[in-house]
Amino acid sequence: MELNQILAEAINNTKASLWPAFAPELILCVTIFLLLIVRLFNFASRMNVFWIALAGSLVALFYAAPWEHLAPGGELPRYELFTGMLVYDSFTVFIRAILILFAVLFTIFTRLSGIPDKYDSADFYCMVLGAIIGMCLMASANHLLVVFMAVEMASVPSYALVAMQKGRRQSSEAALKYSIYGAGAAGVMLYGISLLSGMLHTAHLPTIAVQLAEMLPAMGGSEKMVLALAGLMIAVGLAFKLSAVPFHFWCPDVFEGASAEINAFLSVASKAGALALLVRICLGIGLIPSTPAGPPPAADEAVAMATLNAELGIGTAAFAVSDSLDDANEPSKSIDVAAAPQVLLAKGDTSTAAVSVGGDNLAPVRTFIAYLVAFIAVITSTFGNLAAYGQTNIKRLLAYSTVAHAGYMMLPVPVAMMLAKSHPEIAEKAIASLALYMAFYLFMNLSAFAIVAFLRNMLNSEEIADYAGLVKRTPGIVVCFAIVLFSLVGIPPLAGFIGKFAIFASLAEGYQASGFNWILMLLVFGGLNTVLSLFYYLRVVKVMAIDPEPDRASSTNWSMVSMGGAFIALVTFPLILFFIKWDLLNEWTITAARNLL
């Protein structure tokens, strides 16, 4: 094949299959490029690069087009990109839409709160958008190498962002803690990945499931042990990103050290990406997809692309473990075939065979993952809620609240794992409830940290005690903060309740269908935690609304009638508006979770 021909085909393929699926990421890349160029030629002094970042993320949001792909009937088939590195389905669309919507709102927010000053903004937005790309990749990861790269791509800019406030010792300390902790967790995770792919001779998630299903029955105890160890090690990396107990220690310190803007970024975007990744890995390892990942829109082109990639040597086979390449005997052959799944699946006949071979051999894997995630989820939410009690700094308090909410959002995952085979529709609903919670969580936490940031600008303090009697000076902001905090508790008529309701409903339905008592325990713990969490959120409200104003109160007033106030209203009112009509969003999430199993 001549080079020209290859290039032409590559371009055609890109146009046909890559662009519709990968456009938002590409646009964000271009935006980053522009931001850097602008800085290079010193345009930055003449124009604010904020506009570039905003325009870039808006265009990316337009191309992410959740309204198109998630509308009822507009279902996407699930297909793989880059020879199985990424998977593109409606879940990707949903998470990506959340992330990019967050990027848009976040860009506006940082502009209004003024945290990156004029000279920092180019760097700041570069890193934010870069991390967003990493998180988008996390949401669509289909291969353990992408998992690792995406996690790093999201983490490394975050370390730098935490340290963004130059000259503030606390920030530097936080960044150091964060990066050391992150490096450690990433190392452990990489070790787990290498163990897993070494044992199973592949790093491609669906293939891992197929391999596991084939190899598991023949495995001895020690091999299973190593597998479990690999799983736990990967879980360490994920738990770090999720700030799940016992890998949450960085969270309060980093949140206290970093500015409120970065906290918003870490608690919303980073968490959304990590949860999506959790879903991807759990379902990817524990389940052979019943709807095989079909080829990209044009079937013959995809096959051509796969062969093309194979010829260029950048196919999945290249990532197959080296020892299997060295061995010339029979197993390695089969692995090579399995490692190029796109070719296989495009033919469409072997995949069904693989499913039937898989049978229920994977049930122990799913049970293992389900128990692990359920245990961590319960511990995380309980610990987060209890630890939040003693906090006097609003950012630390919200950090623990973030930890607790990560626990809530993990609750549906074990249900989905346990019921994936027997009741796929319930499992899909469980994932949908997670997605729904995530959507509301975006507004809740973005609004909470935006308020903290604006209050910091006004009071020069982030101590809860300094919020005393705030209701007299800025009633508007107190009302908004109260709405956000009550929404975080999960009290109707606020959107936070819907998320909680959906998650609890999926747990109840899971219990109903399976009869596992531990799922009922999850439900009870979820309810108990809701009551627990009331105390500390309410304490903040109490300080603002009930406590008397301190005598030495500064006279600075802050009016809701300002750009900042408008922004707070913009992200707070959806919490009420969604409650009136959340049917559409609910249907979007159900569509997003469809075809996932």
Added chain:
Amino acid sequence: MLESPTFALSLLIFFPALSTILIALMPKNQEDAVRWFTLAVTFIVMAGSIFMCLQGGHPLQFDIGESGMQMMVSKSWIPSFDITYLLGLDGISFPLVVLTTIVSFFATIASWSIKKHVKGYCILFLLLLTGMLGCFMALDFFLFYVFWEVMLLPMYFLIGVWGGPRKEYAAIKFFLYTLAGSVLMLIAILMLYFNSDLTKLSPAQLASTGVAQSIAQADEAPEAAAGRLLQEIAAGDHSKHTFNILALSAMGQSTDLFDGEYLFGWSLQRWAFILLFIGFVIKVPSVPVHTWLPDAHVEAPTPISMILAGVLLKLGGYGIIRICYPICPQAGYDLAWIICLIGVVSMVYGALAALAQKDFKRMVAYSSVSHMGYVVLGLGVWTVARGVPADSASMMAALPDWSSYWNMGVKGAMFQMIGHGVSSAGMFFMVGVVYDRVHHRNLEEFGGLYGKMPVYTALAMGIFFAGLGLPGLCGFIGEVLVVLSVWNFSGVLAIISAFVVILTAAYILWAIQRVYLGAEYKGPHEEELTPINFRECCVAIPLLILAIWFGVYPKTVFKYMDETVDAQVQTLADWTPSYVEKKAALAAEKEAAAAAATAATPMKPTTPTASTTTLPFEPQREFGEGRSLSDGEDLFSKTPQNDSVTQLQTASN
């Protein structure tokens, strides 16, 4: 459009909430304007509800001859979760709605004494009103839960911001107790929802419960829509689950959907009943979950105490009668003893605690605990009112039909809720009047108010006597009906509950003696003891008039609830024999199986597993057969057993 119930009921609920937008736009210093506006809003709401009381044949007026739901509103809200916007009124909810609007109106007049942050106060007060009205009218479980929780937030702030010295503690305690109860309720709601199955209901039931209306097209008959709904469910286009409280009640009574064993050997019904009952009984409140009430009352400002005692406590009783019993009748039957006991213990404990109080308002608060015990007891006497809990259907049939006693108990409980709503609101207001003047509530430091405030004392005595349950006043009717109905069930409980009347008389008379009588006033601020003013009279006099009116002519209240309570009690009474028979059959089966097992074990000692594995199946099968008999039963048709009962009764007459 104005005559459509959708618009009218929604307006009644949301008008107060919408008017808060206008209040928010009013300037801060115009406190009087804000107050008058709030008063106008509550007056309009009250006028609306009183218009509905009138019997003029207008479509928006409550028809006392109708036992089912009236003015039903059924609109699809969140179809992907089967949540509907379902509202309606019947004889159980309508009197409470009217009570809510009346008490709120008078509480608004009482709110003139609030001087701090008037604007915020009025906004929260009106939001609270929306929550209360919505809660009484909602018939969709999700919607009910939402309104239930909507009341929490304004109440927290109303106690926490405008309350007394320990307001923060009281406010968070109130919030926490109620939230804990409502989380349990949420779990029960989800359990019931996922076990519900609309296909088990007949089209007629689907039509009467409003399930079908939410999908009905314009001018489509409900029955036709129900048929279409069943087809859609069969085709998988529509979920079979529902949050509709009426449909869930029909399922609880006429199907075996909630009968299966759920956890630790208890049926789903029983679990749901217990979870819901705890949630409601916290609100009532009954011993031992009553401790939030005295704190909340003591710290809350006067008008909020009026609302709290006059309306919020009634939501607990309303929840039990509307949700617990109809949806989980079996559990209600089985646990009747415990419920009655909780009621009696609350009555006695509340009265004794009231006797021990030094704080005037705390005493009134404990009297609420005691009085609301009558409500729980009256609702609980149900099945037990059929004499001893019968072991078999034959035994049951041999007994006379006592369902009229249960009927009496429920009506007594309902009347007690209304009567207590009037008298306790009045009592709290009367305490507030004197507190506004002398700023203390210590019972030991009053005395001689008769001389200084004669009009006030006369009014207060009238209202306190109503709370005491003096014949001719509103407290009497409810108490006497409840005590009479209990007599039949357990002489001991009846004697105890009758004895509580003496305790009640003791603490109220003693309080009157210490506060109003005596030669001289013993406390501080004697010079502040000015006669009652016109505004305060505007609250006290109407409440006293209501208390006398309801006591002398209770039919004013009863005529609205009679039909509905009769129908609901009759339905459940008709249902009871079949359940007793089933239970007896099941027990006999179990006994037989156990006997067979013991007989079989010595013969085949080597195979114990065989006998243990067959055992669970035997009763299970019988169980299923017993159930399937009831599947065909219509909710409103009488069962054969009951006919024999009525024959017996007529024969004995």
